[in-house]
Amino acid sequence: MADILVVVEHQEGAFRKNTLSVVSAAKVLAGLSGGEVDALVLGNGVAAVADVVAGTGVRKVLLGEGSAFAKYLAVTYAFAVAEVVKAKGYGAVFAPASTFGKDFMPRVSGLLDAPLASDIVGLTKDGDALRVKRPMYAGNAIGTVELAGSPLLFTVRQTAFDAAAMGGAKAPVEKVAVTAEAGGTAFVSRQETKSERPELTEARVIVSAGRGIKAQENLKMVEELADLLNAAIGASRASVDAGWAPNDWQVGQTGKIVAPELYIALGISGAIQHLAGMKDSKVIVAINKDEEAPIFQVADYGLVADLFKAVPEMIAELKKLKSA
Amino acid sequence: KILVPIKPVPNPDEKVKIKGDGSGIVLENIKMVVNPFCEIAVEEALRIREKLTGEVVVVTVGPKESEQQVRTALAMGADRAVLVEAGTDLDSLAVAKVLAKVVADEKAEIVLMGKQSVDDDNNQVGQILAAVLGWPQAAFASKIEFAADNRKANVTREVDGGLETIEVALPAVVTVDLRLNEPRYASLPGIMKAKKKEMKVVPVASLGVDTTPRVKVLSYSAPPLRAGGGRVADVAELVSKLKNEAKVL
Numbered sequence: 001m002a003d004i005l006v007v008v009e010h011q012e013g014a015f016r017k018n019t020l021s022v023v024s025a026a027k028v029l030a031g032l033s034g035g036e037v038d039a040l041v042l043g044n045g046v047a048a049v050a051d052v053v054a055g056t057g058v059r060k061v062l063l064g065e066g067s068a069f070a071k072y073l074a075v076t077y078a079f080a081v082a083e084v085v086k087a088k089g090y091g092a093v094f095a096p097a098s099t100f101g102k103d104f105m106p107r108v109s110g111l112l113d114a115p116l117a118s119d120i121v122g123l124t125k126d127g128d129a130l131r132v133k134r135p136m137y138a139g140n141a142i143g144t145v146e147l148a149g150s151p152l153l154f155t156v157r158q159t160a161f162d163a164a165a166m167g168g169a170k171a172p173v174e175k176v177a178v179t180a181e182a183g184g185t186a187f188v189s190r191q192e193t194k195s196e197r198p199e200l201t202e203a204r205v206i207v208s209a210g211r212g213i214k215a216q217e218n219l220k221m222v223e224e225l226a227d228l229l230n231a232a233i234g235a236s237r238a239s240v241d242a243g244w245a246p247n248d249w250q251v252g253q254t255g256k257i258v259a260p261e262l263y264i265a266l267g268i269s270g271a272i273q274h275l276a277g278m279k280d281s282k283v284i285v286a287i288n289k290d291e292e293a294p295i296f297q298v299a300d301y302g303l304v305a306d307l308f309k310a311v312p313e314m315i316a317e318l319k320k321l322k323s324a
Numbered sequence: 325k326i327l328v329p330i331k332p333v334p335n336p337d338e339k340v341k342i343k344g345d346g347s348g349i350v351l352e353n354i355k356m357v358v359n360p361f362c363e364i365a366v367e368e369a370l371r372i373r374e375k376l377t378g379e380v381v382v383v384t385v386g387p388k389e390s391e392q393q394v395r396t397a398l399a400m401g402a403d404r405a406v407l408v409e410a411g412t413d414l415d416s417l418a419v420a421k422v423l424a425k426v427v428a429d430e431k432a433e434i435v436l437m438g439k440q441s442v443d444d445d446n447n448q449v450g451q452i453l454a455a456v457l458g459w460p461q462a463a464f465a466s467k468i469e470f471a472a473d474n475r476k477a478n479v480t481r482e483v484d485g486g487l488e489t490i491e492v493a494l495p496a497v498v499t500v501d502l503r504l505n506e507p508r509y510a511s512l513p514g515i516m517k518a519k520k521k522e523m524k525v526v527p528v529a530s531l532g533v534d535t536t537p538r539v540k541v542l543s544y545s546a547p548p549l550r551a552g553g554g555r556v557a558d559v560a561e562l563v564s565k566l567k568n569e570a571k572v573l
């Protein structure tokens with residue numbers, strides 16, 4: 001088959017590790033259908049990102065730079081990706097199923113009239129035919145999907161593919177010309193959620209707060225617990241809607257999909273939409289005062305308790321452990 | 325003129341069941357509702373109309389039965405509707421191409437739609453539609469502010485890492501996220517009025533769009549079941565088990 005392109009995500013020059021899972025997914029396709037995996041980095045002054053990607057086992061890294069790419073814009077990115085794909089004849093394009101990939105990849109689909117499978121969790125073959133697995137209905141069904149046409153487009157669920165190793169032998173970096181086509185859009189501003197904690201999608205441990213925490217000031221207790229565990233903080237939609245937590249903490253069907261080693265749900269009922277975002281976590285702890293709460297059905301360790309009592313106790317226990 | 329594409333979905337608060345042979349989802353006895361993100365789009369359109377005047381047209385591409393959810397949007401306050409009658413097997417590309425025809429036909433000045441339908445969880449149609457039309461796009465909107473001359477809008481988007489604001493020239497496609505607004509309920513007078521509002525039914529074949537699906541769901545299977553339900557008596561047991569049994573501390 002023709003070669004495969006991975007579109008690399010970075011935040012203005014800061015490489016995002018979700019691309020590593022995308023490289024792995026692209027390699028699964030290469031293993032099934034042949035072809036080599038290349039990566040495309042778009043931006044301005046992002047040679048360092050290209051250098052990191054060069055060490056992830058790709059054949060080569062294409063680097064498309066220009067001042068118009070300094071800020072991410074879906075219209076600009078989609079146009080440039082489509083341009084590179086056409087010029088080089090790639091047969092498949094992969095990007096992360098983050099708000100980056102989910103934004104520009106469908107636009108590439110429209111520009112190239114090419115089929116796109118969103119948020120894929122698996123690639124297999126049935127005889128000669130490629131089969132794609134993707135969650136639907138809030139993860140309550142896994143669809144087996146067939147794509148027709150070329151190139152094939154995919155956004156990849158990060159938690160479903162192991163991260164490719166970094167720091168390997170360096171692949172060559174090749175500059176490519178890309179047209180700056182913003183098509184009536186312009187960047188205005190970005191309001192970054194500031195945090196010293198690990199990123200939600202990369203954390204080993206996540207402590208997640210739901211409506212049960214009752215008020216923003218109670219987040220302090222959650223933060224203290226998170227710090228003891230070196231954890232990221234997540235939230236249910238209810239906590240975000242209430243304004244206690246920023247939007248990018250939302251875990252769920254329509255927020256972030258996470259699968260840490262340990263997920264601790266505090267005062268979260270376990271609605272279908274929330275479970276969709278965390279039920280693939282390795283170990284799930286739920287603390288909820290309602291013993292009927294659906295979250296307990298997916299919890300390995302459920303504790304029926306008032307979180308305002310249990311969380312301080314847990315903080316004390318963990319401190320004891322640390323000093324022991 | 326504001327066009328709002330909407331899609332009926334099975335009640336998202338009910339866990340769907342897969343048919344025994346994996347050929348589809350059991351839809352008998354499941355209530356169909358307007359996709360929640362589409363409701364947010366309708367609400368935003370109504371608020372824009374209330375502030376700036378204009379006409380709100382809802383459109384759906386799908387079977388005749390979608391009429392019920394279209395009536396719900398009309399009862400919320402949309403002015404009229406277009407139902408493009410088609411099968412349920414259309415993929416995102418096909419739906420977007422059909423919608424592009426309707427947009428051209430209606431001479432819409434902005435298209436507001438959901439970021440994601442909560443059945444297929446695709447999150448595609450709006451962005452594809454923008455590409456097909458050659459229009460600017462702003463996906464995952466949590467705030468839309470029009471410039472004084474109504475030629476541009478600033479759209480704040482919910483993205484990984486925080487919020488991002490971009491400017492789009494109009495006409496544009498904007499897909500909406502959860503925090504944009506809280507949709508109103510249809511009032512009783514609204515429901516009565518909706519019965520008399522215009523609903524144009526257009527057979528998809530009359531639009532001259534190739535709707536052969538390029539993305540086809542061949543079968544459905546259940547996700548791996550999680551063996552949950554474990555309990556601990558107190559915090560001490562919890563911490564001890566996390567350390568010694570699960571070994572995650």
Ligand SMILES: Cc1cc2nc3c(=O)[nH]c(=O)nc-3n(C[C@H](O)[C@H](O)[C@H](O)COP(=O)(O)OP(=O)(O)OC[C@H]3O[C@@H](n4cnc5c(N)ncnc54)[C@H](O)[C@@H]3O)c2cc1C
Nearest residue numbers: 210211212236237238252253254255267269274289290307
């Ligand atoms: C279109 C759409 C998309 C959605 N997307 C998402 C999504 O991505 N992510 C998401 O999370 N939700 C999402 N939702 C919302 C979802 O349906 C639920 O409403 C939401 O997850 C509920 O949040 P919660 O569990 O914090 O609140 P609730 O359901 O209100 O639960 C609060 C829980 O806290 C417990 N509690 C209260 N006080 C205490 C106490 N003192 N100690 C211990 N426990 C206590 C209660 O027993 C209860 O179980 C979506 C909904 C829609 C319609």
Ligand SMILES: Nc1ncnc2c1ncn2[C@@H]1O[C@H](COP(=O)(O)O)[C@@H](O)[C@H]1O
Nearest residue numbers: 329330385437438440441446447448449
């Ligand atoms: N069949 C359809 N008819 C009208 N609008 C649709 C249809 N399918 C999707 N949409 C619109 O596209 C949005 C995103 O859907 P999707 O890309 O399928 O997740 C929905 O919220 C609707 O606004």
